[in-house]
Every structure is written in structure tokens, then in C-alpha cells.
Amino acid sequence: MFFEFGIKDIIDIVLVALMLYYIYRLMKESRSLNVFIGIMVFVLVWLFVSQVLEMRLLGSIMDKLVSVGVIGLIVLFKEEIRKFLYQLGAHQRVKNIMQFFSSKKSKSPEEDKATIMPIVWACMDMARGKIGALIVIERATPLDDIVQTGELIGANVNKLLIENIFFKNSPLHDGAMVISQKRIKAAGCILPVSHAMDIPKELGLRHRAALGIAQDSDAIAIIVSEETGRISVAIKGQFRLRLSAEELEGILAKEMTG
Numbered sequence: 001m002f003f004e005f006g007i008k009d010i011i012d013i014v015l016v017a018l019m020l021y022y023i024y025r026l027m028k029e030s031r032s033l034n035v036f037i038g039i040m041v042f043v044l045v046w047l048f049v050s051q052v053l054e055m056r057l058l059g060s061i062m063d064k065l066v067s068v069g070v071i072g073l074i075v076l077f078k079e080e081i082r083k084f085l086y087q088l089g090a091h092q093r094v095k096n097i098m099q100f101f102s103s104k105k106s107k108s109p110e111e112d113k114a115t116i117m118p119i120v121w122a123c124m125d126m127a128r129g130k131i132g133a134l135i136v137i138e139r140a141t142p143l144d145d146i147v148q149t150g151e152l153i154g155a156n157v158n159k160l161l162i163e164n165i166f167f168k169n170s171p172l173h174d175g176a177m178v179i180s181q182k183r184i185k186a187a188g189c190i191l192p193v194s195h196a197m198d199i200p201k202e203l204g205l206r207h208r209a210a211l212g213i214a215q216d217s218d219a220i221a222i223i224v225s226e227e228t229g230r231i232s233v234a235i236k237g238q239f240r241l242r243l244s245a246e247e248l249e250g251i252l253a254k255e256m257t258g
């Protein structure tokens with residue numbers, strides 16, 4: 001009953017272990033750890049019943065359950081699967097983007113500045129007036145699903161327009177504004193809320209929504225706090241809190257122009 005055990009098998013085991021570890025991490029993050037443990041127990045029982053005990057009837061019933069169950073799991077965990085695939089794609093994409101930008105710098109720094117400065121000035125004004133705001137700047141990850149939850153605008157980036165949209169009684173002040181390709185694409189959009197446990201207690205839903213989109217995509221989310229007038233940025237799943245105008249400008253210049 002001995003079988004050959006070569007380098008290919010070791011790589012096979014390492015890859016399966018890595019895959020299981022990633023699934024475990026994703027499920028832990030999405031607080032579905034018990035589901036993961038349940039699936040593992042089911043798979044072990046299935047293997048034991050069909051491979052070791054060779055019980056044909058129970059084995060075939062479990063075979064059927066597994067094939068249907070896979071579809072069920074895909075539906076149940078579509079968000080986690082999307083996130084996993086995004087993270088996988090992002091690794092390669094980072095390299096590609098770095099290569100792309102190293103040979104081809106931003107076409108027009110003036111054009112980038114013309115987009116960045118109205119955002120910075122509007123945020124400073126709104127911070128002074130304690131007007132809450134949430135601005136998401138789309139980059140490589142398309143945000144079409146987010147845009148669909150709000151109202152389409154399609155206007156050039158303009159300081160007064162941004163302030164007007166977030167003005168307290170404006171019909172679009174609730175939710176997030178999406179800026180895409182140097183234009184205000186939509187406002188009043190609903191973002192996914194982060195369930196991270198390590199967010200400072202004083203930060204509420206606006207900040208959680210900013211972190212949520214920064215975890216799910218490569219977008220830059222700018223938050224102006226209505227309570228404190230502080231400006232923060234969520235990017236690559238991390239917060240940069242209490243920013244000055246210069247710091248905000250620096251981050252946007254660096255991240256938007258590569």
C-alpha cells in the first residue's frame with residue numbers, strides 16, 4: 001500500500017495548505033469561522049466514509065451533497081470570494097502598475113493638480129465649517145456598482161460644487177461622492193461598511209464606510225468629520241487621520257499621479 005511521494009506531492013500539499021490558510025483568514029475576517037470549521041468537519045467525514053470505510057451508499061449521498069454544496073457556498077460567500085480574487089489580482093496589478101508608471105509618468109501634472117486642488121480646498125472649507133463629507137476617488141478598480149447606488153452627476157471637479165453637494169440641507173449631502181477620471185461622477189452613494197474591530201471608537205459610520213471601500217478596492221476615500229472638522233483618508237485598507245491641507249495634497253498627488 002506504499003505509493004511514491006515526490007517533490008510534486010510536497011508542492012501539492014503546500015499549495016493546498018496555503019489555500020486552506022487563505023480561506024481560513026477570509027472566513028475569520030468575515031466572522032464566518034464556524035462555517036469554515038463546519039465545512040472542514042464535513043469534508044473529513046466525507047473522505048473517511050467514502051475513501052477509508054468505502055461505504056458506497058452514504059458516500060454517494062455525500063458526493064451529491066458536496067456537488068450541490070459547492071454552488072451553495074459560492075452564493076453564500078460571493079463577497080468573500082470576490083475579495084479573495086481582488087486581493088489575488090491586486091498583487092499582480094501592483095507590479096504591472098509600477099512597471100507601467102516607471103516608463104510612462106503621468107501625462108499632465110497640471111491636469112492632476114487641477115483635480116486635486118479643488119478637492120483639497122473644498123475639504124479645508126468644509127472642515128472649518130464642520131460639514132461632514134465623504135469623497136471617493138476611483139482608480140484601477142471600477143466602482144460602477146457603488147455609482148449605481150447614488151445620483152449621477154457628471155461634472156468637472158469644482159470646489160464650490162463639492163461644497164454645495166455636502167452642504168447640510170442639500171438633497172445629496174448624505175452618502176459618498178465618487179470622483180472618476182477627473183470628474184464628479186455621482187453623489188449620495190452607499191459604500192460597503194468595514195467590520196474591522198480595531199477602528200478607534202470615536203470614528204462612526206462615515207469613517208467605517210470610507211475604510212470599507214478602501215479595503216474592497218484601490219480607491220482613495222477622503223473623510224471630513226462633521227463632529228470634529230478633521231480630515232482623514234482611507235487608502236489600501238488603512239487610515240491616515242487628522243491631516244493638514246499639505247498632507248492631504250501630498251497624499252493625493254502621490255497616489256493619483258503614481
Ligand SMILES: Nc1ncnc2c1ncn2[C@@H]1O[C@H](COP(=O)(O)OP(=O)(O)OP(=O)(O)O)[C@@H](O)[C@H]1O
Binds near residue numbers: 132175190
Ligand atoms: N455606508 C455608507 N455609505 C456612504 N455614506 C455613509 C455610509 N454610512 C454612513 N454614511 C454617511 O455618514 C453619515 C453618518 O456619519 P456618522 O456620524 O455615523 O459617522 P462619523 O464617522 O462619526 O463621522 P462624523 O465625524 O462626521 O460624525 C451619514 O449621514 C452618511 O452621510
